[in-house]
Amino acid sequence: MRVKIYVEGGGDHNKELQTKCRRGFAEFFRKSGLEGRLPRVVACGGRRRAFESFRASYESHQEDELPILLVDSEDPVVVEPWDHVRLRPGDGWQRPHGASPDQIHLMVQAMEAWFHADKDKLAEYYGRDFRVTALSQGVDIENIPKPRLFAGLQNATRDCQKGEYSKGEHSFELLAQIDPVRVRASSPVHAERLLVVLDRICVR
Numbered sequence: 021m022r023v024k025i026y027v028e029g030g031g032d033h034n035k036e037l038q039t040k041c042r043r044g045f046a047e048f049f050r051k052s053g054l055e056g057r058l059p060r061v062v063a064c065g066g067r068r069r070a071f072e073s074f075r076a077s078y079e080s081h082q083e084d085e086l087p088i089l090l091v092d093s094e095d096p097v098v099v100e101p102w103d104h105v106r107l108r109p110g111d112g113w114q115r116p117h118g119a120s121p122d123q124i125h126l127m128v129q130a131m132e133a134w135f136h137a138d139k140d141k142l143a144e145y146y147g148r149d150f151r152v153t154a155l156s157q158g159v160d161i162e163n164i165p166k167p168r169l170f171a172g173l174q175n176a177t178r179d180c181q182k183g184e185y186s187k188g189e190h191s192f193e194l195l196a197q198i199d200p201v202r203v204r205a206s207s208p209v210h211a212e213r214l215l216v217v218l219d220r221i222c223v224r
């Protein structure tokens with residue numbers, strides 16, 4: 021089975037950033053135990069473009085292909101993922117006929133939540149002026165509101181030599197470095213579900 025993951029991220033027209041996005045997710049998945057059977061990561065830019073790319077792939081995929089959608093939830097998730105993107109204002113995405121629950125996954129409430137799961141790696145990446153106390157200290161990263169995710173990262177990195185956290189400049193380098201074990205432990209519903217599904221369907 022050839023698995024393709026259509027991910028939100030990488031900018032709409034920035035090839036260099038899209039390459040960094042693919043590499044960041046690929047390394048994260050490799051460290052999650054998928055080395056030798058990695059899914060193909062397709063960096064799609066914005067979340068709507070990710071959905072449209074996934075839908076086009078789903079409608080034309082071969083029997084040995086399985087497209088998967090991976091996007092930020094943007095908001096708290098209180099229903100199943102397909103219902104979340106259908107009901108969320110601004111989305112209204114209809115689940116393609118026949119698409120399974122395993123074909124959509126949410127980074128709750130944004131990919132930056134995953135970084136909060138591995139504060140040690142953030143401190144190592146940013147260096148001595150990193151202020152870990154500026155980050156949300158909650159263990160359950162799935163319930164950190166998206167604005168607080170970004171505000172915390174910006175406040176924690178404001179005085180760092182690398183500069184303030186940048187979604188394009190730093191995010192995919194961090195993604196490649198954080199520990200998936202910590203992410204799974206801190207995101208027991210959504211990150212855990214994503215990695216369990218990939219472990220099951222990605223075969224050598």
